[in-house]
Amino acid sequence: MGVERLDRLLARLGLGSRKEVGRLIRRGQVRVGGAVVLDPGFKVGEGALLEVEGKPIRAFRHLHVLLHKPGGYVTSRTEGPSVYALLQGFPTRDLSPVGRLDKDTEGLLLFTTHGELLHRLTHPRHKVEKRYLVHLERPATPEDQRAFQEGLLLEGERLLPAKLVLGEDPTRVELVLKEGRYHQVKRMFAQRGNRVLYLKRLALGPLELGDLPVGAARALSPEEAAALYQAVGLGGKNP
Incomplete structure (x- = not known):
């Protein structure tokens, strides 16, 4: 990731559109390294500690999103109704599904921007x-x-x-x-x-659907991402 604009980073993490997170920043609702930042173009380095409306998050290179897929949706970009329509606020262009669920199948569907993680989670050799x-x-x-x-x-x-x-x-x-x-x-x-x-x-693998409502999506926590990496032998990599 290197460095990235603060508004682009927050949008990529699913915290709203660039316009929406820009308003949050200008209202003083975002801190970087403990200090309030008012400039949406502020450059943020990988691993920086952020606070958005008092909630701490980490700036990581990759994004991983867990969806509670309802029945009736297809795991496709070109057919509909598409699971991508449920990923409101996330950068759907960059996210790929980890495997597929049939149209009538419900439950945990993971998306990631990390190609190697996707490959390892779906390849039988890793027996996830x-x-x-x-x-x-x-x-x-x-x-x-x-x-x-x-x-x-x-x-x-x-x-x-x-x-x-x-x-x-x-x-x-x-x-x-x-x-x-x-x-x-x-x-x-x-x-x-x-x-x-x-x-x-x-x-x-180590991910549980838990009580995430049907049709809802959320970003994985750093702890969940680290557990996934560990499960497929990428424990030393930055999630």
């Missing part, structure tokens, strides 16, 4: 876990658990071992994968003679 809530047409069984754990043979290809968690209601299960193939969850259960009625991603 993805946890899903799955509603099924009929109950899952211990035999399904064993088949998934052994690595299901799907259209001639052996999948990585997956963990199927059965609760009190075996039509409501959790599934943990370490890869992300096309329609994988639906195809896995179809292979076992079952049908997915509802699918929601709850977690990606």
